[in-house]
Amino acid sequence: MRYISTRGSAPELDFAEATLAGLAPDGGLYVPTEWPRFTPDEIAAFAGLPYAELAQKIMQPFVGDAIAPERLLELTRTAYGRFAHAAITPLKQFDEQHWLLELFHGPTLAFKDIAMQLLGLLFEELLAKGGDPLTIVGATSGDTGSAAIDAVAGRENIEIFMLHPRGRVSDVQRRQMTTVLAPNVHNIAIDGTFDDAQAMVKRMFNDPAMVARFRLTAVNSINWARLMAQVVYYFAAGLQLGSLHRPVAFSVPTGNFGDVFAGYVAAQMGLPIEKLIVATNVNDILHRALTYGDYSVGQVTPTAAPSMDIQVSSNFERLLFDLSGRDGLALAAQMDGFEFSKRMQLTNAQREGASSLFVSARADGVDTLQAIRWAWEACGELIDPHTAIALHAARHSGLPRDVGIVTLATAHPAKFRDSVERATGHRPLLPGRVGDLFERAERIVDLPGDYDSIARYIAEHAFPRRSIRDSWRR
Numbered sequence: 356m357r358y359i360s361t362r363g364s365a366p367e368l369d370f371a372e373a374t375l376a377g378l379a380p381d382g383g384l385y386v387p388t389e390w391p392r393f394t395p396d397e398i399a400a401f402a403g404l405p406y407a408e409l410a411q412k413i414m415q416p417f418v419g420d421a422i423a424p425e426r427l428l429e430l431t432r433t434a435y436g437r438f439a440h441a442a443i444t445p446l447k448q449f450d451e452q453h454w455l456l457e458l459f460h461g462p463t464l465a466f467k468d469i470a471m472q473l474l475g476l477l478f479e480e481l482l483a484k485g486g487d488p489l490t491i492v493g494a495t496s497g498d499t500g501s502a503a504i505d506a507v508a509g510r511e512n513i514e515i516f517m518l519h520p521r522g523r524v525s526d527v528q529r530r531q532m533t534t535v536l537a538p539n540v541h542n543i544a545i546d547g548t549f550d551d552a553q554a555m556v557k558r559m560f561n562d563p564a565m566v567a568r569f570r571l572t573a574v575n576s577i578n579w580a581r582l583m584a585q586v587v588y589y590f591a592a593g594l595q596l597g598s599l600h601r602p603v604a605f606s607v608p609t610g611n612f613g614d615v616f617a618g619y620v621a622a623q624m625g626l627p628i629e630k631l632i633v634a635t636n637v638n639d640i641l642h643r644a645l646t647y648g649d650y651s652v653g654q655v656t657p658t659a660a661p662s663m664d665i666q667v668s669s670n671f672e673r674l675l676f677d678l679s680g681r682d683g684l685a686l687a688a689q690m691d692g693f694e695f696s697k698r699m700q701l702t703n704a705q706r707e708g709a710s711s712l713f714v715s716a717r718a719d720g721v722d723t724l725q726a727i728r729w730a731w732e733a734c735g736e737l738i739d740p741h742t743a744i745a746l747h748a749a750r751h752s753g754l755p756r757d758v759g760i761v762t763l764a765t766a767h768p769a770k771f772r773d774s775v776e777r778a779t780g781h782r783p784l785l786p787g788r789v790g791d792l793f794e795r796a797e798r799i800v801d802l803p804g805d806y807d808s809i810a811r812y813i814a815e816h817a818f819p820r821r822s823i824r825d826s827w828r829r
């Protein structure tokens with residue numbers, strides 16, 4: 356499979372290059388040249404496969420001959436072998452219409468582990484073939500950082516620099532990052548918001564001086580391989596609920612639009628999906644875009660669901676690309692306008708295309724608390740605030756009763772214990788696998804929120820490309 360940029364002027368890449376690359380040099384995101392498609396018979400034959408085998412089958416068309424099927428299966432078995440639940444992504448029932456897909460049984464208690472555990476192995480696999488050491492630079496509102504750090508800590512030829520907005524991640528999230536003391540892990544707390552951090556990462560990928568010296572790689576959901584790994588659980592849940600014979604919808608707590616875009620990919624690959632519900636908190640740019648066509652940046656308001664406290668949803672660009680006939684140059688012009696004015700109006704084709712599969716909803720703080728309370732009081736389930744936003748959206752979606760709705764549970768309730776306790780009076784216990792998180796020492800670098808300080812720090816601590824090191828020796 357070959358990969359192209361959503362902005363139409365970067366060279367095509369193969370799977371290995373696309374996995375190791377960050378943003379495309381034209382500022383776009385990589386997408387496969389076409390969506391592989393399974394027939395209903397092929398999908399039906401996936402029923403009952405263990406998760407790691409299903410994962411290999413769904414992902415192989417994207418990987419192509421970069422990794423042989425037997426080897427990819429070994430990698431998926433290793434990645435999902437670290438999960439604390441034998442089903443990997445167990446599905447629970449709330450009531451006759453509503454289901455909960457638990458995606459938080461990985462090492463850092465959030466759904467990001469599902470993609471990141473695999474991505475760490477893919478990096479190692481693809482780097483083993485030689486070339487420059489990797490410098491991973493990422494921005495996190497909490498969960499991406501901990502999942503990425505867990506996945507690459509101590510790995511050869513990889514250095515990771517993770518930026519987070521100081522004071523805006525939960526104590527569990529921060530400690531899951533800062534207590535990893537492997538020498539290749541650098542946690543950087545910046546003054547500012549997640550969007551500020553993400554903007555600096557994007558700028559670094561476009562900074563010729565940094566790109567020439569370092570082999571920069573992204574682990575944000577702009578990384579294609581991450582999205583690919585997330586497609587799998589839509590198939591897993593759809594197969595369990597019999598979506599070939601009965602309408603099934605998914606409600607997805609959405610921030611950067613990666614998770615719900617993976618649902619869109621599953622639909623393009625042939626999985627029947629009735630609707631994808633894009634659930635946002637009060638940082639509702641996506642809800643406004645999908646409802647009124649108005650994609651304009653507002654202020655970020657901190658909420659109890661910090662992984663959704665963002666205004667610019669990078670992966671939305673991938674959807675817009677598909678919905679505008681894959682015309683990269685037209686999209687580049689539209690995105691240039693957006694980057695300049697911080698607002699854009701979706702075209703009619705984009706709006707109509709989106710509305711056939713996507714609906715959206717917004718939950719405020721009260722809605723979130725009420726959903727946590729309902730899950731606890733009516734079903735005895737503790738859910739975290741991100742999940743609660745999606746559950747609120749699912750229960751108020753107005754979809755007919757014969758449509759089964761799967762709410763994606765993206766974080767373990769213990770990761771956001773304070774909010775869960777406030778809503779229910781019950782404090783969720785941290786699972787044993789996180790161990791003595793609160794006793795361990797932390798290591799963290801505090802930097803101001805300006806690009807130059809961050810670029811300088813990274814330049815001083817990362818391994819340059821081989822050619823650059825050789826030129827020093829000469």
Ligand SMILES: *Cc1c(COP(=O)(O)O)cnc(C)c1O
Pocket residue numbers: 465466467498499576608609610611612613614615662663741742765766
């Ligand atoms: C990252 C994250 C989200 C948002 O996912 P996107 O792919 O960015 O839309 C939602 N909930 C939790 C707990 C997360 O960590």
